[in-house]
Amino acid sequence: VTVSVPELDRSDGSRPMPGEGLDRSRAPPRVGGTGIRDLLEILGAPDVLSLAGGTPDPALLPVADLRTAYESVLARPETAGEALQYSSSQGHPSLRNEIARRMVADGVPCTSDNIAITAGSQQALDLLGKLFIWPGDTVAVGRPTYLGAIQAFDPYRPRYVELSAGACAAEPALSIVYVVPDFHNPTGRRMSVTEREALLAQTSGVLIEDAAYRPLAFDGSRQPSLLELDCRRCGSIEKARTIFCGTLSKTVSPGLRIGWICAPARVIDKIALLKQGADVHASTINQLVAARVLRTEPTDRLLHVRTEYARRAEALQDALTQSLAGVVTWTRPEGGFFTWVELPPMLDASRLLKRSITEAKVAFVPGAAFFARTPSHACLRLSCSMLPPDAIAEAVARLSRVIKESLNDHPGPE
Amino acid sequence: VTVSVPELDRSDGSRPMPGEGLDRSRAPPRVGGTGIRDLLEILGAPDVLSLAGGTPDPALLPVADLRTAYESVLARPETAGEALQYSSSQGHPSLRNEIARRMVADGVPCTSDNIAITAGSQQALDLLGKLFIWPGDTVAVGRPTYLGAIQAFDPYRPRYVELSAGACAAEPALSIVYVVPDFHNPTGRRMSVTEREALLAQTSGVLIEDAAYRPLAFDGSRQPSLLELDCRRCGSIEKARTIFCGTLSKTVSPGLRIGWICAPARVIDKIALLKQGADVHASTINQLVAARVLRTEPTDRLLHVRTEYARRAEALQDALTQSLAGVVTWTRPEGGFFTWVELPPMLDASRLLKRSITEAKVAFVPGAAFFARTPSHACLRLSCSMLPPDAIAEAVARLSRVIKESLNDHPGPE
Numbered sequence: 001v002t003v004s005v006p007e008l009d010r011s012d013g014s015r016p017m018p019g020e021g022l023d024r025s026r027a028p029p030r031v032g033g034t035g036i037r038d039l040l041e042i043l044g045a046p047d048v049l050s051l052a053g054g055t056p057d058p059a060l061l062p063v064a065d066l067r068t069a070y071e072s073v074l075a076r077p078e079t080a081g082e083a084l085q086y087s088s089s090q091g092h093p094s095l096r097n098e099i100a101r102r103m104v105a106d107g108v109p110c111t112s113d114n115i116a117i118t119a120g121s122q123q124a125l126d127l128l129g130k131l132f133i134w135p136g137d138t139v140a141v142g143r144p145t146y147l148g149a150i151q152a153f154d155p156y157r158p159r160y161v162e163l164s165a166g167a168c169a170a171e172p173a174l175s176i177v178y179v180v181p182d183f184h185n186p187t188g189r190r191m192s193v194t195e196r197e198a199l200l201a202q203t204s205g206v207l208i209e210d211a212a213y214r215p216l217a218f219d220g221s222r223q224p225s226l227l228e229l230d231c232r233r234c235g236s237i238e239k240a241r242t243i244f245c246g247t248l249s250k251t252v253s254p255g256l257r258i259g260w261i262c263a264p265a266r267v268i269d270k271i272a273l274l275k276q277g278a279d280v281h282a283s284t285i286n287q288l289v290a291a292r293v294l295r296t297e298p299t300d301r302l303l304h305v306r307t308e309y310a311r312r313a314e315a316l317q318d319a320l321t322q323s324l325a326g327v328v329t330w331t332r333p334e335g336g337f338f339t340w341v342e343l344p345p346m347l348d349a350s351r352l353l354k355r356s357i358t359e360a361k362v363a364f365v366p367g368a369a370f371f372a373r374t375p376s377h378a379c380l381r382l383s384c385s386m387l388p389p390d391a392i393a394e395a396v397a398r399l400s401r402v403i404k405e406s407l408n409d410h411p412g413p414e
Numbered sequence: 415v416t417v418s419v420p421e422l423d424r425s426d427g428s429r430p431m432p433g434e435g436l437d438r439s440r441a442p443p444r445v446g447g448t449g450i451r452d453l454l455e456i457l458g459a460p461d462v463l464s465l466a467g468g469t470p471d472p473a474l475l476p477v478a479d480l481r482t483a484y485e486s487v488l489a490r491p492e493t494a495g496e497a498l499q500y501s502s503s504q505g506h507p508s509l510r511n512e513i514a515r516r517m518v519a520d521g522v523p524c525t526s527d528n529i530a531i532t533a534g535s536q537q538a539l540d541l542l543g544k545l546f547i548w549p550g551d552t553v554a555v556g557r558p559t560y561l562g563a564i565q566a567f568d569p570y571r572p573r574y575v576e577l578s579a580g581a582c583a584a585e586p587a588l589s590i591v592y593v594v595p596d597f598h599n600p601t602g603r604r605m606s607v608t609e610r611e612a613l614l615a616q617t618s619g620v621l622i623e624d625a626a627y628r629p630l631a632f633d634g635s636r637q638p639s640l641l642e643l644d645c646r647r648c649g650s651i652e653k654a655r656t657i658f659c660g661t662l663s664k665t666v667s668p669g670l671r672i673g674w675i676c677a678p679a680r681v682i683d684k685i686a687l688l689k690q691g692a693d694v695h696a697s698t699i700n701q702l703v704a705a706r707v708l709r710t711e712p713t714d715r716l717l718h719v720r721t722e723y724a725r726r727a728e729a730l731q732d733a734l735t736q737s738l739a740g741v742v743t744w745t746r747p748e749g750g751f752f753t754w755v756e757l758p759p760m761l762d763a764s765r766l767l768k769r770s771i772t773e774a775k776v777a778f779v780p781g782a783a784f785f786a787r788t789p790s791h792a793c794l795r796l797s798c799s800m801l802p803p804d805a806i807a808e809a810v811a812r813l814s815r816v817i818k819e820s821l822n823d824h825p826g827p828e
């Protein structure tokens with residue numbers, strides 16, 4: 001098993017000299033050789049119990065419905081011709097309508113003019129970075145935050161400030177803010193309404209709401225989205241400062257690369273132009289298939305998916321309580337895939353991962369990659385999404401032995 | 415019929431003031447509200463004979479093969495699970511292998527390590543802009559050039575120099591060059607080997623070769639690609655300075671959004687990291703389907719496609735000769751979709767388009783959008799890809815009447 005351990009490379013990509021040719025490089029990713037890509041490689045090792053990736057379980061995706069949808073689209077010449085042809089940069093109307101309907105049902109008064117279809121919510125972050133971030137601009141992100149957001153924003157060269165969970169930053173007014181209010185990646189936390197209102201009040205510019213895990217509340221409960229609260233406050237989505245990023249990657253299929261931005265129409269118009277320059281449009285056939293699957297989705301499908309992830313999350317909590325209580329601390333998520341573990345400060349999660357993979361065949365993600373500025377090394381992210389409850393229990397039992405042995409090997413605080 | 419006429423908006427997007435919120439904007443596209451998106455809208459009008467879009471005819475796409483491929487991938491649980499899941503940012507190995515095999519057959523010694531899969535060749539241009547272009551860098555492009563390249567590069571704020579067809583620029587060494595050597599968009603021209611060698615010799619930095627129309631030589635003939643010449647000259651792709659951008663959009667399906675970059679492995683590694691931050695990866699299912707279609711493609715399929723486009727191009731040439739000889743001049747392409755028409759200098763193609771749509775129900779693309787610096791207005795692009803020969807003859811006959819009437823209305827040169 002080859003493991004790449006995420007370690008931050010803080011080279012800041014200074015401007016190349018003329019004549020460097022192909023070795024000139026405007027945007028050397030700061031997370032050198034790591035990030036999502038290497039996490040997916042850890043995940044792929046065959047005999048490893050993986051608590052690493054933020055990937056949905058394929059068994060919980062609507063595979064049969066997707067198969068039927070591809071076949072119906074391609075069986076009729078008119079829809080086949082449309083599905084295989086170029087289409088609108090803003091997104092196919094049938095999918096934008098379906099997404100707008102869902103946004104309305106989720107409390108946001110909007111129309112399909114407020115929707116742009118993107119290649120997953122990851123591309124939403126890239127396009128928003130391209131639209132809003134000038135070199136040196138301050139972007140406020142969580143401490144910790146989703147590492148893919150750092151990767152999306154970095155090429156636009158912002159300066160970051162870090163917001164601790166629940167606390168607002170010291171800076172009096174935040175001009176660009178990025179948050180994951182529902183079942184945060186990597187901590188699993190959900191913001192309270194009070195926290196949401198406070199964040200809205202403190203944001204003077206653009207508030208980017210990453211809602212990737214929003215449909216996955218274990219008990220089906222909901223908090224109003226930041227965009228809903230913003231619309232309520234100012235009376236119309238056209239006056240809102242919140243930009244909502246959604247995705248089908250956690251509930252329908254990440255392989256389709258379908259996400260969306262919901263925002264004031266004048267922002268959507270700019271995003272559509274940037275999308276056109278970036279890749280013309282999202283896959284037409286995948287958009288038609290997604291629209292069909294959403295339109296015909298049984299009302300109890302998500303209920304089943306949520307219940308199954310809830311069982312896995314509960315197994316993870318039980319296993320942590322049983323074998324690591326008093327040794328480490330951890331979050332208690334109410335939805336999504338992730339639990340965040342704080343280790344005793346003398347431990348380094350990257351070193352722990354090497355040992356965990358080789359000695360215990362258990363994978364997780366070291367926490368350092370999730371910090372935009374100063375990394376903390378004594379923390380890690382566990383995902384419960386890919387394993388059944390008994391495998392989760394086994395993985396945590398093995399991991400706890402590695403943690404305890406590492407603590408024993410350690411001389412302890414001076 | 416609502417027509418948006420491309421007109422360049424030369425606002426240069428000065429830095430927004432703090433507190434502008436959602437109306438701040440780092441990258442206002444200079445082609446305000448126009449470009450590819452509006453061309454697709456012109457194309458979509460039902461009763462208009464369109465010589466506008468650079469879209470392949472759906473009747474010439476392998477629709478049945480694609481349908482079979484989707485069904486085979488989704489019918490088996492293992493491949494279905496893989497197709498619907500996250501995958502490698504560099505691209506799925508099965509598709510990279512298939513593309514590498516085709517690049518080798520086309521004269522480029524490379525392996526799948528030299529291939530990155532992108533969302534069409536449009537995204538290749540975006541990622542290459544992100545990697546190589548610093549604000550103020552000089553990028554050399556054709557005069558005219560593909561408007562989508564300008565849209566892809568503009569957010570990275572280059573300065574452009576324009577290379578006239580066949581002539582190299584006055585600047586002694588070009589650090590970043592973008593060209594479409596085969597069946598150029600918008601002129602249809604193919605560069606000779608001598609021109610290719612000269613361009614390689616003059617490029618000191620990065621040479622971006624856009625090969626979107628390369629498979630579509632009417633007689634199946636080929637000139638060596640710039641990348642092949644470069645590899646021959648320096649002995650290995652790893653020492654080459656040429657970056658080749660290919661796409662399946664013109665021959666298999668634009669709706670899949672599958673293209674690729676072929677380049678030295680160290681460039682591919684950087685592109686894969688940027689791709690990860692941009693949208694994680696290209697659609698997994700579309701990559702598996704594309705690999706399957708390429709692997710099983712009948713050897714005579716492209717022959718049939720080329721022959722059909724050749725018939726249409728010939729009909730376009732005949733019609734131009736019959737009704738516009740001595741009035742306008744035009745190029746004589748040996749492949750691809752496009753013919754470039756130079757009008758008498760007193761005519762403005764944008765105004766001509768309005769009249770052509772309303773009076774003659776014929777669409778084309780005014781030439782001004784294809785210039786990176788100083789637009790010429792007395793030129794236009796015709797595409798023969800979407801109409802059968804008799805409709806092309808009818809469209810040109812109608813267009814010629816509008817051109818001649820416009821000339822009669824005009825007082826003539828002072």
